[in-house]
Amino acid sequence: xxxxxxxxxxxxxxxxxxxxxxxxxxxxxxxxxxxxxxxxxxxxxxxxxxxxxxxxxxxxxxxxxxxxxxxxxxxxxxxxxxxxxxxxxxxxxxxxxxxxxxxxxxxxxxxxxxxxxxxxxxxxxxxxxxxxxxxxxxxxxxxxxxxxxxxxxxxxxxxxxxxxxxxxxxxxxxxxxxxxxxxxxxxxxxxxxxxxxxxxxxxxxxxxxxxxxxxxxxxxx
Amino acid sequence: xxxxxxxxxxxxxxxxxxxxxxxxxxxxxxxxxxxxxxxxxxxxxxxxxxxxxxxxxxxxxxxxxxxxxxxxxxxxxxxxxxxxxxxxxxxxxxxxxxxxxxxxxxxxxxxxxxxxxxxxxxxxxxxxxxxxxxxxxxxxxxxxxxxxxxxxxxxxxxxxxxxxxxxxxxxxxxxxxxxxxxxxxxxxxxxxxxxxxxxxxxxxxxxxxxxxxxxxxxxx
Numbered sequence: 001x002x003x004x005x006x007x008x009x010x011x012x013x014x015x016x017x018x019x020x021x022x023x024x025x026x027x028x029x030x031x032x033x034x035x036x037x038x039x040x041x042x043x044x045x046x047x048x049x050x051x052x053x054x055x056x057x058x059x060x061x062x063x064x065x066x067x068x069x070x071x072x073x074x075x076x077x078x079x080x081x082x083x084x085x086x087x088x089x090x091x092x093x094x095x096x097x098x099x100x101x102x103x104x105x106x107x108x109x110x111x112x113x114x115x116x117x118x119x120x121x122x123x124x125x126x127x128x129x130x131x132x133x134x135x136x137x138x139x140x141x142x143x144x145x146x147x148x149x150x151x152x153x154x155x156x157x158x159x160x161x162x163x164x165x166x167x168x169x170x171x172x173x174x175x176x177x178x179x180x181x182x183x184x185x186x187x188x189x190x191x192x193x194x195x196x197x198x199x200x201x202x203x204x205x206x207x208x209x210x211x212x213x214x215x216x217x218x219x220x221x
Numbered sequence: 222x223x224x225x226x227x228x229x230x231x232x233x234x235x236x237x238x239x240x241x242x243x244x245x246x247x248x249x250x251x252x253x254x255x256x257x258x259x260x261x262x263x264x265x266x267x268x269x270x271x272x273x274x275x276x277x278x279x280x281x282x283x284x285x286x287x288x289x290x291x292x293x294x295x296x297x298x299x300x301x302x303x304x305x306x307x308x309x310x311x312x313x314x315x316x317x318x319x320x321x322x323x324x325x326x327x328x329x330x331x332x333x334x335x336x337x338x339x340x341x342x343x344x345x346x347x348x349x350x351x352x353x354x355x356x357x358x359x360x361x362x363x364x365x366x367x368x369x370x371x372x373x374x375x376x377x378x379x380x381x382x383x384x385x386x387x388x389x390x391x392x393x394x395x396x397x398x399x400x401x402x403x404x405x406x407x408x409x410x411x412x413x414x415x416x417x418x419x420x421x422x423x424x425x426x427x428x429x430x431x432x433x434x435x436x437x438x439x440x441x
Contacts, residue, residue: 050321050355062310069316076309089296090282096289101270135270 005030006058008044010037012206014107015067016055017160020199022074025082025151027195068099071156084153098139098146099157105132106161114171114210115218126172130179137182144189155190162187163200166207225250226278228264230257232435234384235287236275237425241380242294244421246301288319291377305377311363318359318370319381326352330385333392334440342396349392349400356382357406368415375419383416390429391436 007023007030009016023030035044035054047056047063056063057070059077064070075084085092109132112125136158140146146154165176177184190196214220227243227250229236243250255264255274267276267283277284277293284293295304305312329352332345363370363378370378393400401410417426 059310064310064313064317066317066320069313069320072316073309073313076312089293090279090284092296093284093289093293096292097284097286100286100289 003028004058004060006033007031008033008035008041008047008056008058009054010035011201012163012209013054014160014164017163017200018067018156019055019057019070019074021151021156021159021196022071022084024195024199025084025156026074026078027081028074028078068103068153068157071153075153082150084147084151084156086148086152095146095153098136098154101132101135102154102157102161105129106158110161110164110168113168114214115220117218117220122172126174129168129172133176133180133183137180140182140186145186151190151193151196159187159190159196160200162190163203163206164210166203167210170207226253227251228253228255228261228267228274228276228278230255230274232387232427232432233274234388235273237384237427238287238380239275239277239290239294240425241375241384241421242291242304244425245304245375246294246298248294248298248301288323288381291380295377302374303376304371304380306371314363315370315377318356318363318378321352322356322378322382322385326356326382326385330388330392333396334388334436346396346398350405353400353406353409357409360408360412369412375416375421379412379416383413383422386413386417387427387429387432389413391432394429395433395436 005023005028007016007019009019009032011034020032033041033043035041037054040052044054044056045052047058048054048065051065053065055067055070056065057073058064059073064073071084085095105128109125109129113122113129116122116125139154145151146158151159169175191200225243225248227236227239229240229252231254240250240252253261253263255261257274260272264274264276265272267278268274268285271285273285275285275287275290277290279293279297284290291304305315326349329345329348333342333349336342336345359378360370365372367373369375370382375383389400392398401413403410416422
């Protein structure tokens with residue numbers, strides 16, 4: 001029976017990109033449906049009635065929401081190729097812990113960097129952002145990827161934020177490469193993988209989008 | 222390989238979760254009660270990132286974050302009842318509801334506890350009731366007719382959500398409100414009774430009266 005896979009997503013969403021990465025790494029064909037978040041489709045509202053958010057993966061009519069839950073679902077429904085979690089329970093727990101940390105910290109701190117109206121708020125966000133990146137660098141250590149020799153759950157969870165680095169840098173007043181060279185080296189290794197590049201959007205376009213959004217939605221310049 | 226240790230705190234809904242799971246699987250462990258205002262070296266060394274309970278120590282390897290711990294317990298000890306279902310879609314649904322409880326429901330409950338103004342209290346109460354109605358519906362969907370979200374036996378969502386029941390009762394008494402309601406959430410009323418009286422739960426679920434005393438000291 002042929003699998004029917006649909007992804008409801010928004011192009012600039014790092015959460016959506018996590019799902020695109022997982023699908024790409026595993027070579028899964030799917031139908032991508034771009035959503036207008038100010039004018040949500042009946043399909044999105046029906047598929048994620050609780051949160052009404054993207055991404056949503058619909059597999060043979062069954063909707064799954066929440067990006068890391070979707071990624072783990074993809075890994076369990078299509079265990080090969082590219083398994084995203086190791087087999088040992090302790091290593092799996094370690095991966096889930098760090099993916100959870102990325103989830104709790106990166107988007108939130110990043111958002112406070114570009115959406116804050118006060119310099120004070122921005123400084124606090126920057127300090128927390130730096131703390132988080134320091135922890136992630138330390139966790140990566142000397143490994144090729146967080147997943148070891150191949151990309152894993154933490155790589156998939158963290159990498160999409162690279163497309164937002166320029167946003168964080170411009171509004172935060174720092175360069176990720178200067179402060180966190182190991183993170184940039186990890187990003188470069190990830191980008192050498194063709195399937196990874198296919199799933200990510202152009203950081204320049206993300207930056208333009210955020211500049212527009214700050215102006216129109218937040219009244220910031 | 223050393224013994225299994227759980228570092229917890231009696232009033233923390235997060236910290237009772239690993240204890241429920243280990244008891245469910247008939248696994249012995251040593252329990253360490255933590256004083257959160259004077260954290261032990263063991264805790265700070267085992268969870269340097271968050272410095273929070275619970276921590277599960279398997280030998281000298283720490284596992285942190287209660288939901289990560291639940292999955293670890295389920296995967297490390299495969300004999301005994303399963304905590305997560307085996308079908309990938311059912312697992313995704315269980316994870317979804319656990320995440321909902323952790324995020325939306327927890328902030329509504331916290332709101333009830335910490336609200337200062339009447340307005341804030343009313344808002345938090347409204348959000349909590351809304352959340353409970355969603356969770357009432359989810360019980361039917363996940364449980365597939367069984368006694369629990371996990372079906373016939375308690376599972377991932379039961380443990381995640383059920384661990385808040387001591388606090389739910391405490392908030393009912395403190396706020397003089399009914400949160401679990403025979404009319405609006407009859408399924409949850411029955412489920413809560415079954416969960417709290419379960420062998421794996423009854424010895425670790427904190428009593429509402431003790432939580433009220435604790436809340437008065439710490440929050441109010």
